[in-house]
């Protein structure tokens with residue numbers, strides 16, 4: 001829906017759904033993220049780009065709660081969530097893609113999705129109970145699979161999926177927790193060239209259904225099309241945040257990237 005993109009292009013119109021304030025994180029004597037102030041608008045598609053080692057994954061880890069910041073804060077929907085554990089952030093609607101290793105390769109797609117739906121509803125994981133097509137968690141799982149175009153693969157084992165379809169499945173598992181904000185860390189990594197476009201289409205659709213997406217990606221070409229705004233991270237600092245055409249034309253960004261390539 002093109003009309004929806006207009007208000008969010010401004011970025012922070014209305015109260016932001018997600019904010020970081022003076023966020024700093026490091027390991028030992030090293031500072032890896034320094035003084036990050038970032039606002040994500042409700043319903044926005046914000047991409048975070050930057051060279052390898054810039055701190056993109058570290059930033060998502062601090063936002064999702066895996067990394068504890070040295071200083072600064074993270075706010076979700078106006079609430080300070082800095083001290084919340086990752087699982088509590090998920091329950092508040094902040095979801096992060098499962099890593100490939102968290103898929104059960106011997107189980108079918110729908111069984112994986114059912115387990116994700118059960119877990120997000122606070123139920124115990126049950127591998128023993130046979131999935132019944134009418135049970136609520138299975139229904140939620142099937143709906144999530146349909147949303148990422150994997151409904152016809154529901155009964156297949158995960159091990160049979162291509163990399164692109166595994167990435168779609170990870171997004172489906174994330175959808176089972178009914179997130180308002182999705183944090184995606186390089187969803188196209190390891191995906192073959194011909195599978196990138198359908199995967200990006202799935203992500204675009206997930207966003208168009210009203211969710212906020214924060215996507216880390218190191219390829220600028222990929223994010224220009226789908227993003228309302230792009231944030232550029234370099235050496236642990238936020239270089240700039242703006243509309244794709246502004247960011248592309250920014251000489252500071254260009255020199256950061258050309259410097260990287262040289």
Ligand SMILES: Nc1ncnc2c1ncn2[C@@H]1O[C@H](COP(=O)(O)OP(=O)(O)O)[C@@H](O)[C@H]1O
Pocket residue numbers: 027032050051052053054055056057058059
């Ligand atoms: N847990 C950690 N321990 C030590 N160094 C880390 C850790 N996590 C990240 N780093 C370092 O922080 C820098 C940024 O890493 P990362 O956030 O993964 O970058 P990006 O995702 O942008 O490629 C890198 O130099 C990386 O080696």
Ligand SMILES: [Mg+2]
Pocket residue numbers: 056057058
């Ligand atoms: Mg990374």
